Amino acid sequence: MMVSYKERIARRLTLVTALIVLVVFAIIYLVVNFTVVESIDRELQLETDKHVGQIFLVNGEIRFVHKDEWQEQEHSQIQLNPIFIEIVDMQGKSMDRSPNLGANRLSFYPDRAKKGEAWTLKTGSREVRQMQIPLNHAGKQEGYMLVAKSFEDARELLTNLRNILLLLYPGILISLFLAMRYLAGKSIQPIQQIILKTNLISQSNLNERIPVTEPNDEIAQLTRSINGLLGRLEQSLIREKQFTSDASHELRTPLAVMRGTLEVLIRKPRETDEYVEKIKMALASIDRMSEMIEQLLSLARVGKGKMSREDVELISFTRDFAQQAEKETGRKIDFETNLATPLYTQVNEKSLQIILTNLVGNAVKYSAPKTTIQLQVGNHEGASFIQISDAGKGMSKDSLAKIFDPFYRELDQTGHSVPGTGLGLAIVKKLAVESDIQVEVESEKGLGSSFRLIFN
Incomplete structure (x- = not known):
């Protein structure tokens, strides 16, 4: 199927732009995702830093420095963005947890306790971001404190952002293709005009030239190149016509001399010396034509084959x-x-x-x-x-x-x-x-x- 140059330009530009937009959208999503997760992780770190010095495990019993801090409202009620806390022993058995967890429990991963990292997981029907830290007493580790924060609002934000970007992407591509197609059509209009003008030029009007509209762009360079080619073709055709005319004239002259000489000879009987003289004239004309034909052949042969050096x-x-x-x-x-x-x-x-x-x-x-x-x-x-x-x-x-x-x-x-x-x-x-x-x-x-x- 024949695809126009305008369509090819539009498709190529749209493809390149689509890749660029895709990369930009991906970067936007990743930056927002990183920012949201980093913000939640920072809040979790602040929460663990606040409680790690207030809660201790002593011989399997939980002790508080400030008991009312543990019972404050944010841990006893389900809020918009609640903080969930659970204390477990070394085997991960739950010893106590914040009332807002209800019947749910936080997941315990012993191998992650010392890394200070957070991860996302499901707790019941909730998606949370969790962090866990060890609880030490007198240089001995007694258990772990698990701290989590709801990730549902962040997940909703990221999901909405992803859906919006996915909806925008095809719309942007379609708009880009239509715009590129229109602009490509406008861009090649001067080339189409050059094609129309060039198709009107034939051997009979080789003296015509394509007008140069813009003196400094690539279209003007193309126009000047075509005009230069037309000029060389015109000069070549003129030289060819002149060459043919001159060759015909130069060959016609000795032929006319030969014809005149022979016609004189056959009009009436001549003396032997006169026959010899006229035949010599005819031979001279033949020699001249032979020399000219040999030169013409030499001139025609020049450049026909690649000359070795x-x-x-x-x-x-x-x-x-x-x-x-x-x-x-x-x-x-x-x-x-x-x-x-x-x-x-x-x-x-x-x-x-x-x-x-x-x-x-x-x-x-x-x-x-x-x-x-x-x-x-x-x-x-x-x-x-x-x-x-x-x-x-x-x-x-x-x-x-x-x-x-x-x-x-x-x-x-x-x-x-x-x-x-x-x-x-x-x-x-x-x-x-x-x-x-x-x-x-x-x-x-x-x-x-x-x-x-x-x-x-």
Whole structure:
């Protein structure tokens, strides 16, 4: 059975409060019970202290210091809270008792006489609280004096208190549950409004946001988190649409060139050289599409699987890469480092290889043929880094914010974009994020660019 969140909150709060109220009621009852019993025990102690020096047993006979005290009214009449006294010998045989006991007797417990404690028991139809003390004469114990006080009023008080608490308890619980249920409903109203508003947001209106009513509470934090998620989804959808549009455009261009080239070839017979030239143009378009498709697949594969990391010694790795890249590109690539000891870091070696390949490829593409590409490995403020620098065309400040976007290529002086797919830096950025590598870029128009990979 489905239980609403409001009901669950109300039940949990009621359960906790019920336990607290139960503990409080139990403490109240125990405190009252202790106070009442302690008060009666104190009166019994006062009574025994008053009579213990006035009554003696001498050779089995009872003797009084003040006989009229023993015969005073409180022991000869049945009062509201009478005191009962009985004197017994060592075997517990009754020798005398107060007239208000009538035919009843007090219970005798020899083992409790020296403990000075009181206990509750039944005497006839009465419930009393009793205490007993030894009676000594000339250093010899002759018998016991039993003193008791009616416990009926105290029992009635405790019974009434218990009944009242038992009657109040379910009433309090029901009232608490209804109050908690109402308050829980009021408390989750903002969440229900958020749910209704969120259900109205779809792909067509991702630009809408949930209004933040209270700026400092948890509901506002939830609202801001959902708005942040919607913002990221919106940006992701925009990038996806832009990516799809750019990819379609970039693939459409070489296809159009190929189609135009082939259509020209079939219009009329051509010379062999002209066929060769047109076929080369078509092959160039195919190569461009192949390169772009390969880059798109690489970009799509990034982050699909969990990349393992291993210890990589950056100095030897970068030196070997520089030597290999120099052979493949035919350009001068200088390797520099000011470190005398090996420099290890945790990184995926294949991802780092792709990142360096793309960055060095861009440096080669955007710099003059005879200029040198520099690769530097170092350590700054405890962070290892690899820096790739060139003395090429550089980039404007406006371009720096866009260079990692897929298909972005800065226009040259003639207003045309530089040949390429525009996916290299997008792959670099995505691999860097997956590898926990920070990428910093410094560039100035006409003075070249510098990319720094910082390993966390």
